[in-house]
Amino acid sequence: MKVLVVVFTLILLCPNGCVAQLKPNFIVILTDDQRFDAVQENGNPAILTPNLDRLMKKGKNFTNAHVVFALCSPSRAAILTGRYGSANGVLELSSKLNPGEKTIASYLKEQGYYTGVSGKWHVDQSPQALGFDFATTFYSNGTYHGRKITDQGKMVQPNEHCDAYCARRSLDFLQMAAAKDQPFFLFHNTQLPHMDDHMEWPAQDSTRARYQSSDMPVATNKNDDLANKPKYLKTVRNRTQASVYGYPDKDKIQAHTLDYYSVITEMDAFVGSILKKVDELGLADNTYLIFLSDNGWMLGDHGFTSKVLPYQPSTHVPMCIAGPGIAPSVNASLVLNIDIAPTLLDLAGLKLPARMHGQSLKPVLTGKKPGIRDFFIYEGLGSYGGAKPNLTVISDRYRYIVTYEDEELDRVNFRELYDLKTDTDEMENLASRPQYASRIKTFEKAIDRHRKEVVLPARSATH
Template sequence: MKRFKFSWFIACMALIGQSLGVLAQSNTKEKKPNIIFIYADDLRFDGIGINGNQHIITPMLDRIAEKSVRFNQANVVFSLCSPSRAALLTGRYGSANGVLELGSDLNDGEITIAQYLKKAGYHTGMSGKWHIGKEPKAVGFDFSVFFRSNGTYYGRTINDEGTVAKVEKHCDLYCAERSMDFIKEAAKNEAPFFLFHNTQLPHMNGELIWDARQETKKKYETSKMPVAANRMDDLSGKPEYLKSVRNLSQAKVYGYPDSLAIQKHTLDYYSVITEMDEYLGLLFQTIEDLGLKQNTYVFFMSDNGWMLGEHGFTSKVLPYQPSTKVPLFVIGPDLVPVDLDQMVVNIDIAPTILELAGVGLPDNFHGNSLLPLLKGESLDWRDAFVYEGLGTYGGALPNLTVINKDFRYIETYENRSLEKVIFREFYDQNKDPLEVNNLMDSAEIDEKVNAAQELINAHKTNILNQ
């Protein structure tokens, strides 16, 4: 009898051991999610149809966005190519990571999400526009196919895995195809992958032209292109320096504020966005064809907005809504399509991606993970953030701006010391979304201004002076 009990005990322990072994093996083989981040260039919030634009043609992005978590209050912390990329890659403001100007480089010791993910076992790839000093492989990318800064759409010099050559086809089409190659190869391996895909479009080419194909342009009619209602703004409620800033002088070269000139320009802008949509469609189709949707998260965002005649301006950089607000949506295997109105920014992307990948978050991030919002969790979230307009592109003066769903408060400074405020602006985003009426003389806003100034002072203390 005792021998039977002992044999039964040994058999049970063996079964338990086998079960634990299978469970451990299953956990070991459980693959982390693949992550793809697509960063468009100069795409304003309403640059895709799903964001309320009935005139633009973006069928692929609209189709994907319909199945995504969509953030309707997404902004960047500085509206310029290089700083925006650096902020996204590091999860930190430009004043901390070192990138406040075009082409400037990350400070020594800055770590990118690619480096964190690579250390965690991810195969990392980068394709498309690159606009910071160090090359992609120096900041954690195993695979890199890139062109620097701005330039021609066709005949662009591209560094393809160390081989540099002029590529005759559209640079975005070439890089979309190379991103497809990366995905196909990475999908064969056990390791999860991270792809950072950056478009040139809808950024202008090197001659400051939106050079779309004629057949694309024919899809649009000039007379149906929208015109900014505040295109004739005399800037009387804004800083004096804006009357000589590049945003205004270059707009006049384009023929602004004439409505027909703006419509013709908008047609060109919309046309290259339609071509971007076409090229990105190839990337999304590859994801579907390879059956990766069940374990792949795809983010789509823009590095900054773009002004099409608002206040008579063109371009970006300035701390007004068409410049700072961008599209952002995320599609993934367990995400429920929904529109969210939380105030989110591009420095939130790095912590989000790392948390998705199961990587511990460093304590020097300035952004917050969006994962709880993506998962539908209820939590306290910021109602405002500080826009750090400290670069000098186009003659812009330094500013720190508090952007809230309800208001926008701008402090413009005499110089980079940020010691002397030379102008203040306050706009009611609900009653005055065009940001024409500066309410700084109204006593009714004192409480909101004080709260905004507290945020700016905290930013100076906790970020600028660290």
């Protein structure tokens, strides 16, 4: 007896009559100030993040993901353009992209994608000007409740949590997108766990009650005297504001961490509603879900608070990608926020622009390659909080930080080298030890190349 086997392939009919594969959908979920270990799946049993945990188990969890500059606006611009801040123009808060910069939303929109953004917006151009059809956003940071939100061009001020409102509008976007005969891209941005306008993390009492202060972890290097680090760090905002919070006192750090974890748990529930909607609408089989944070956060590490500085808790972020053809797994290779844009374009079957500094992670997602780079340059060139400019080489094992006197980058203020394999707390500065001279020379060449190929051409173009 003969058996007839029929294979069905999901196709679309092009306008000219050709046949094309259905393009995938993309949802990028970007949280604010969420450090790498502020999610249970990354080895922290003290925090409650059930929805993010399920997403990270479902896809490829990148445990060595970093941002190329740990600050709100620059990180968003890097994700949108796939380019360093010195090139795209955003090195400070509320900056504008340089003329001619193009975002992932614009690239996808040109290819027929329905594009939407919901939540925090922190680039000084309108979402519509940067390629978004649908936009429900609040600008920068502020109060959690009663926030002014621009919803499709109309100003509203809902008497509820801004992240709850915008999560619901993301659900509306998904409902509309599912009804359209075109692929979609949603960029969902939370305010949480960024502090509110009173420099606090005001979670609900019921959420806080799920935690015990005594269970909160405390950085082992909280009493760092900074003796082998740049002198200016003793008076930088990261240190003075930490003192206001009561750091490095253990009890103060634990109480603060409880507040931080509590708002993350609330944020996790808001994000969970989006993940649930994807399943309810039957979108999961053709939708890539990308989760990451705009930067890390220091909770007493080195006696610091906040971000920006080129140390591990500041640059290291959670990140995962789930979707069609991605097997659940953990990957420890170096990946960056500037890789998001080229990855989405590659997954959509589009040609990658040569001007992007990031690289597509598609070969890693499909298992063809274990990783795509051996090191990267952290571009700490903004001035937020009084930080001095730095260019930092970060590899799988080492972190080499060159701090400069000023933005001209021609006078070195201080050098640091840490072996992350033996010194995860970045306490033992090896930069002056002769046995590391050859390695430092290699790192110096990488920094010099970045200055010549990325920083200086961008400065010449804008002057």
